[in-house]
Amino acid sequence: MTRYLRLFGLQFRTSVLLALQYRFDFFIDAAIGLFWTATAVVPLFVVYGDASRPGIPGWSFGESLVVVACFITLQAVLDGAINPGLQAVIDHIRKGTLDFVLLKPADAQFLVSTSRFQLWRVSGLIQAAIVFGLAFRQLDRLPSVFGVLSASLLLGVATLLLYSLWILIISAAFIVVKVDNLTYLFTSIFDAARWPSSVFRGPVKFFFTFVIPLAVMTTYPAEALLGRLELQTLGFAIAGSLTFAGVARAVWLQSIAHYSSAGG
Amino acid sequence: MRPFAAFRALPTLLKIGFAEAVAYRAEMLVWVFATTMPLIMMMLWTSVAAAAPVVGTGGQQWGSGAFVAYFLAVFIVRQLISAWASWEINFEVRQGQLAMRLLRPMHPIISYAMSNLAYMPLRALVTVPVVAVLLATQSGHVATDWRVWLLWLVSMFGAWLITFFVNVAVGSLAFFLESSIKIMDVWLALFFVFSGYLFPLDLFPPWLRATTEWLPFRYQIALPVELMTGKLGLEEGLGLVARQYGWAALLIFLSLTLWRSGVKRFQAYGG
Numbered sequence: 001m002t003r004y005l006r007l008f009g010l011q012f013r014t015s016v017l018l019a020l021q022y023r024f025d026f027f028i029d030a031a032i033g034l035f036w037t038a039t040a041v042v043p044l045f046v047v048y049g050d051a052s053r054p055g056i057p058g059w060s061f062g063e064s065l066v067v068v069a070c071f072i073t074l075q076a077v078l079d080g081a082i083n084p085g086l087q088a089v090i091d092h093i094r095k096g097t098l099d100f101v102l103l104k105p106a107d108a109q110f111l112v113s114t115s116r117f118q119l120w121r122v123s124g125l126i127q128a129a130i131v132f133g134l135a136f137r138q139l140d141r142l143p144s145v146f147g148v149l150s151a152s153l154l155l156g157v158a159t160l161l162l163y164s165l166w167i168l169i170i171s172a173a174f175i176v177v178k179v180d181n182l183t184y185l186f187t188s189i190f191d192a193a194r195w196p197s198s199v200f201r202g203p204v205k206f207f208f209t210f211v212i213p214l215a216v217m218t219t220y221p222a223e224a225l226l227g228r229l230e231l232q233t234l235g236f237a238i239a240g241s242l243t244f245a246g247v248a249r250a251v252w253l254q255s256i257a258h259y260s261s262a263g264g
Numbered sequence: 265m266r267p268f269a270a271f272r273a274l275p276t277l278l279k280i281g282f283a284e285a286v287a288y289r290a291e292m293l294v295w296v297f298a299t300t301m302p303l304i305m306m307m308l309w310t311s312v313a314a315a316a317p318v319v320g321t322g323g324q325q326w327g328s329g330a331f332v333a334y335f336l337a338v339f340i341v342r343q344l345i346s347a348w349a350s351w352e353i354n355f356e357v358r359q360g361q362l363a364m365r366l367l368r369p370m371h372p373i374i375s376y377a378m379s380n381l382a383y384m385p386l387r388a389l390v391t392v393p394v395v396a397v398l399l400a401t402q403s404g405h406v407a408t409d410w411r412v413w414l415l416w417l418v419s420m421f422g423a424w425l426i427t428f429f430v431n432v433a434v435g436s437l438a439f440f441l442e443s444s445i446k447i448m449d450v451w452l453a454l455f456f457v458f459s460g461y462l463f464p465l466d467l468f469p470p471w472l473r474a475t476t477e478w479l480p481f482r483y484q485i486a487l488p489v490e491l492m493t494g495k496l497g498l499e500e501g502l503g504l505v506a507r508q509y510g511w512a513a514l515l516i517f518l519s520l521t522l523w524r525s526g527v528k529r530f531q532a533y534g535g
């Protein structure tokens with residue numbers, strides 16, 4: 001265990017050094033992030049811009065902003081911590097250099113997942129904090145301590161879910177090899193998580209709750225912050241995503257076992 | 265470069281591009297499926313309009329059906345006007361592969377344009393089911409005048425011209441900067457908000473609605489979509505298409521100027 005901690009420290013340090021080498025990128029990333037944050041927030045201003053408009057059923061302006069803030073948080077985590085490492089795997093698979101990773105005397109999934117971090121994407125967390133601030137000023141109240149705790153827990157769960165989904169996609173990459181733009185596909189499906197899940201109805205709702213659990217990722221933490229998430233749902237969310245992570249791990253081990261190397 | 269020689273090569277270039285599109289069909293399908301935003305926005309807006317129609321700036325009523333038709337049209341338009349030259353140029357400048365293109369007796373911009381246009385038949389094929397759904401479920405929200413459809417074709421080409429030459433202009437900045445992909449990101453974010461991609465421009469407050477008429481974005485998505493869904497009459501449409509081609513001409517001029525001064529700095533480093 002300590003060995004893995006030390007390994008993590010080493011891998012993380014390379015990312016830090018790399019980020020420090022391109023210090024100026026922090027400002028560029030933050031500036032561009034502002035534009036993307038605007039694309040997430042502007043539609044809500046339009047939806048609620050006119051008092052006569054009914055808005056999203058069951059969600060006030062402030063409440064929907066909380067969902068968007070959760071979305072921006074997770075997007076920063078996704079871009080900063082999950083995407084870069086797994087993009088590296090896709091490159092490895094295509095070039096056939098994954099063999100070198102597999103030969104190393106440590107768990108391959110651990111090695112590839114921690115190999116790269118885009119540290120400057122923390123600017124996304126700052127933007128999320130701003131939107132959270134806006135939202136709770138609009139609501140004119142503060143979340144309860146229990147709400148904050150369970151929301152943080154749920155955001156952790158969401159990160160685990162995103163990570164597991166990614167592992168599943170990578171396992172697919174072992175089979176189809178040519179998956180350059182899968183990162184892009186994944187990011188655009190995640191885009192659906194930016195609105196409260198009540199906008200989805202019928203089979204789409206089922207799909208986004210159980211197959212690709214986007215509802216769990218952003219709507220549940222927001223509801224926890226707003227103090228209207230039932231304890232039972234919290235329990236189900238945690239149990240469900242732990243199972244999901246287990247399945248993803250099993251699939252990864254399976255596909256690694258069948259990996260026959262791309263060979264250049 | 266002799267212009268007529270270039271014209272004779274166009275069919276061949278298109279054929280090569282089409283073969284490429286067929287070869288990378290799986291990748292192209294992933295790109296198509298990744299265009300989820302119009303569908304996500306459709307779900308948002310239909311749920312907003314479920315209780316009562318949304319009222320636009322000019323008093324237009326937007327019911328669920330109108331939103332469904334609008335965003336299906338957005339999906340179709342977005343597929344057919346897309347361009348990716350900016351990423352290609354950035355990549356080739358950095359890798360030095362542009363040197364190969366410069367050696368050919370043809371302007372590189374023409375070859376980028378042709379390989380881009382050659383993808384359109386396949387992309388059009390992919391949009392067929394979406395068109396079918398649009399016609400089958402929302403025929404009340406589709407233009408019926410054939411002259412409007414003719415104008416739609418003209419506006420689609422204009423929209424593609426704008427998208428493509430913005431790509432070339434931003435791509436040419438890669439000659440001056442290390443990489444201009446981040447500038448493209450900023451453009452895309454602005455495009456999302458002001459083009460009518462996320463919501464019909466009717467729903468903007470009046471002053472913003474008026475501003476969009478003077479920005480290029482509106483002519484990329486909203487104009488063809490509004491023609492398709494019968495929101496624009498022939499006369500109004502003609503005026504807007506004229507402005508659209510004004511923007512296209514301006515962008516062609518800008519991107520050619522940037523390209524010309526950029527190529528002079530090109531050193532073909534890398535491979």
